[in-house]
Every structure is written in structure tokens, then in C-alpha cells.
Amino acid sequence: MSQSGQILPHGRVLRYELHERLTHWTAAFSYIYLLLTGLAFYTPWLFWIAIALGGGQISRMLHPWAGLIFFLAVMKMYSMWAAQMRTTETDKAWWGAVGHYARNEDDKMPPAGRYNAGQKLLFWGFFWCSLLLLLTGAVLWFPEFIPWNLRFLRYTAVVIHPAAALLTIGLFLIHIYMSVFAERGAFGSVIRGDVSVEFAKRYHPGWYKEIVGESSTPRK
Amino acid sequence: MSQETLRIQKISGHAGTVAGEGTQREYTICKLIDTTTCIGCKACEVACMEWNDLPFGETIFGNTYQTMPETRWNYWNLILFNEHEREDGSLMWLMRKNQCMHCADPGCLAACPSDGAIVQYTNGIVDFQQANCIGCGYCITGCPFDIPKLNPQTKRVFKCTLCTDRVGEGLEPACIKSCPTGCLHFGSKDDMLDLAEKRAKQLRDHSNYPNAGVYDPKGVGGTSVVYVLHDAANPELYGGLPKDPHIPWSVKLWKGPLKWLGNVAMVGGLIGLFVHYLRFGPKDRDEEEMKAETKS
Numbered sequence A: 001m002s003q004s005g006q007i008l009p010h011g012r013v014l015r016y017e018l019h020e021r022l023t024h025w026t027a028a029f030s031y032i033y034l035l036l037t038g039l040a041f042y043t044p045w046l047f048w049i050a051i052a053l054g055g056g057q058i059s060r061m062l063h064p065w066a067g068l069i070f071f072l073a074v075m076k077m078y079s080m081w082a083a084q085m086r087t088t089e090t091d092k093a094w095w096g097a098v099g100h101y102a103r104n105e106d107d108k109m110p111p112a113g114r115y116n117a118g119q120k121l122l123f124w125g126f127f128w129c130s131l132l133l134l135l136t137g138a139v140l141w142f143p144e145f146i147p148w149n150l151r152f153l154r155y156t157a158v159v160i161h162p163a164a165a166l167l168t169i170g171l172f173l174i175h176i177y178m179s180v181f182a183e184r185g186a187f188g189s190v191i192r193g194d195v196s197v198e199f200a201k202r203y204h205p206g207w208y209k210e211i212v213g214e215s216s217t218p219r220k
Numbered sequence B: 001m002s003q004e005t006l007r008i009q010k011i012s013g014h015a016g017t018v019a020g021e022g023t024q025r026e027y028t029i030c031k032l033i034d035t036t037t038c039i040g041c042k043a044c045e046v047a048c049m050e051w052n053d054l055p056f057g058e059t060i061f062g063n064t065y066q067t068m069p070e071t072r073w074n075y076w077n078l079i080l081f082n083e084h085e086r087e088d089g090s091l092m093w094l095m096r097k098n099q100c101m102h103c104a105d106p107g108c109l110a111a112c113p114s115d116g117a118i119v120q121y122t123n124g125i126v127d128f129q130q131a132n133c134i135g136c137g138y139c140i141t142g143c144p145f146d147i148p149k150l151n152p153q154t155k156r157v158f159k160c161t162l163c164t165d166r167v168g169e170g171l172e173p174a175c176i177k178s179c180p181t182g183c184l185h186f187g188s189k190d191d192m193l194d195l196a197e198k199r200a201k202q203l204r205d206h207s208n209y210p211n212a213g214v215y216d217p218k219g220v221g222g223t224s225v226v227y228v229l230h231d232a233a234n235p236e237l238y239g240g241l242p243k244d245p246h247i248p249w250s251v252k253l254w255k256g257p258l259k260w261l262g263n264v265a266m267v268g269g270l271i272g273l274f275v276h277y278l279r280f281g282p283k284d285r286d287e288e289e290m291k292a293e294t295k296s
Ligand code: HEM
Pocket: A031, A034, A035, A036, A037, A038, A039, A041, A042, A043, A059, A060, A061, A063, A064, A065, A066, A067, A068, A070, A071, A130, A133, A134, A136, A137, A138, A139, A140, A141, A142, A161, A162, A165, A168, B113, B136
């Protein structure tokens, strides 16, 4: 039985189990490497990043392999979290009230479950973009094997790959901002795995209710 | 070679200015290939390999003269043999010396992300600098002529240099030197175009080739390699020479609007988030904390 969503001693709630945290950091570290090397090839003004990371040749060689690792991590996330990421009626109301969320008026928000609608968007955005990045990345990996009469594959890949990357960068920036700066305590949930009861009630009241309902005798 | 930095007018993947940009030069150089007098002897292929000291690769045998289907990383100059049946049923053997066209507006260079892996000299030569090449193959996608080829061992891309080392010393390219029929010429672009037009006119007026003409495609800004063709209306007959070559529009989209939109969005996003933090701060500043902060 899944352990996450368990009430822990000292007013803590388990949010992410070890394998969830490991998956998160596999995706995160590989993504950051992909982001840095990708941006280096994306614009001459950032090519120095590739030099700093060991040179253009090394970056070119490792980027696709990091991409494979990243893709596998995202697929693992899909298997763990997809069920909890389904859109609900509350999510529609959440988007309707997103202005309040942006102004930190969280008491005016419809109660989110384990994930709020914004987090769901992050998840599905990354999921679909990863598929696109993998497919186009495979073409960019071996352009010399694409025959001349299939060159439209290369022409498509050079546009879709950076475009999909840019979409993920937008999601990624907001993700970092929310989880490191705006919602204090969220970062700890992917490090030690737990959040405070207050955090759970404040940001994921629906989820908290579920847990309390399930574990009838919270351990002290 | 000593003046090299000054003579470079375009650099791939380069942020900032280019040393030789806008410097004046009297003429750009040009290679003229008169396909109508090529006999397919392959002397130019051999000369190219000898001068550039390229290792020989395997050939194929398919009952034709075409012992290699296309240029390779170590085979920069290839005669394409094309059998063409004319409307009256007679056979024509079209031979075209295929190599880098040294475009004025090179797609390879536009696509390349690596600083200084591809340069264009003020004399018009587009040259790959393998030391700076990262092997991404973007140039393969950028080139409308299918010219750059990857060396699978070293992961660097190679192609015809137009014998930039010879030209720099005032010599003509090795292929020109070897041609026995005189179908290859080398000189300034103006002189070569002049010669080419004269030859095309001769073909039209005296040799019953009403479509004879010069191939110097404007879509890539003109090239430093120009052809005289018997049938300039159908360059595809000559082993797929594109009629209207240009840098693929998706490559332009990728290197142009997508880049600027992306850069603006990324910088704008960072600034936006920072300002949001200054304005609203973290979400969980509850009453207690606010009070504590105002007191201190
Ligand atoms: C999922 C598997 C992925 C594969 C197989 C892959 C493969 C590639 C390849 C082969 C290239 C060409 C240059 C190079 O090799 O470094 C490239 C470029 C790039 N990649 Fe990826 N990649 C993947 C994922 C990602 C991700 C997740 C990002 C997100 C940041 C990303 C961002 C970029 C960018 C920005 C470029 C440069 C595009 C340009 O030159 O404009 N890639 N990728």
C-alpha cells in the first residue's frame, strides 16, 4: 500500500516517498543539464555555457543521453502520478480564480487535491513536451542518417525541438518560483519527503481531508 | 594566411562583431563549370583527393560509371553521371561536377551553433574549421545542396574548401588545374559570369541548345561556383541540382523569429517572476509573521 499521504509525528505529513523523490531529482538534474547545453546551442550569446561544461563536443555528445534519462524519468512520473493529474471540476474553478492565486489570496481558492490545476498543467505540459523532444531529438541526434528525400523530418525537428524546449522552460521557471520561493515548505517535500500539516491544509485542503479520513488515528 | 582574421566576413554561432565585416575587397573569386564540355574523366576527383590528402573510401559497382552515389566526408568532389532521354528519343549524357557551391548566403553557416566552426572569407569561400566543429550536423540541415558530410569517427563535418590554402597563395584550385578539356575555369566572379554568359549564348545560337544558360542561383545570394547548363530550365536533370535553392524556411524560422521570441519570453519571464516576488512575496506570510516583521 502506498505510504504517501500518511500523517507523521510532529505535525508532519508524508507527501513524497523515496522513489518519488528519486524520480523527481533524476528528472530535475537531467533537465537542468539539457537546459544549459540546449541553450548553449540555441543562441550564440550563451554558447559559453557549453565551453564551461566541458566544451561544445562534450555537450553535443552528452545532451542526447541526458535526454534519454530525462525522458525515462518523466515516463516514471507518468506511471506514478498520471491518475492524480486528471482534470476535475474543481480545476476549472481553480483556473477561474487564478488571479487570486497570483495575488496570494489562497483562502479565496477552490480547495485543491493532492495537485492543484497549475501543477497539473506543469505535469501534462512536461509530459507532452518530453514526447516531442524525444522524437525530434532523435532526428537531431543522427541527422546524417536521414535520407535526402526525408529531409522534411530534419526541417521539422530543428523548429519543434527548441519550441517544445521553450514551452518547458516557461513551465520550469514558474515551477521553480512556486516551489522554492512562493510556497515555502514545498522544497522540503522533495528533499525529506514531508510537509507540515499547515502546508497541507493551506495548499491542498482536499488532499489533507482525504488523508485524515483515511488514517483514523493520526500517530503522535 | 597571416591576414586571415581580417579576411573573414561571416562567422557561424558568433556573438559580437566580425573582424572582416564590411572590409573592402576588389573581387570575389569563382569557379566556372561548363557541363557541356565535361567528359566525366574524374581527373578533378583525383586531383581533389591528392591535394587534400583524403583517404580513399569504398566504391560501389552498379553497372554504371557512378561508382559513388554522393560526396562523402573524405570525397568532396564527385562527377554525377545522368542519362537523359530527349524528346526526340536521342540520349544525352549529362555530367555534373558536384561539390560545395560556396553560397553567398550559406545555409550551413546560418544553421551552425558553434562559434567559428564555419566562416566565410571576403573572397567568397565558405570554409569549415573542424577544430571548432561540435558535430551537431545542423549544417547538414541548413545546406540546400546536401553537401556537408559527417566523419563518423571524429564527429566533425567536412566539405570542399575551394582549395582555400591554394587560393590564399595565388594558385587555382586543384580540380581546375587537372581538367583536360578546359571545362573548368577560375577567376573573379565577374569574369566567370561574363565567360559563362558568352558560352551559353554560343550554345543557344550555334549548337541548338535553346535553353542553355548559367546557373548562379539567386535564392542563396548567388554562388562562388557557377555552371553552364545545356538546359538551364531543368537543372534537376543534372543529378538533382535544385531549381530555386534557398535556405529552408524552417531553418530561417528557427534562427530568426523563434530565437527572438524565445529570448524575449525567457528574459521577460525572469523579470516578471522577480517583480512578482517583490510585489507579493511568499504565500505563507501569516498574521503572526507580518506583526513580527512590523515590530522589528
Ligand atoms: C528527450 C530527449 C532529448 C533528446 C534525444 C535531445 C536531443 C537533442 C539533440 C541531438 C540536439 C542537437 C544538439 C545536441 O546534440 O546537443 C538538441 C538540441 C537542443 N535541445 Fe535537446 N534533446 C532532448 C531533450 C531536451 C530537453 C528536455 C530540453 C529542454 C531544455 C532540450 C533542449 C534543447 C535545446 C534548447 C536545443 C538547441 C536547439 C537549437 O539549437 O536551437 N532538449 N537536443
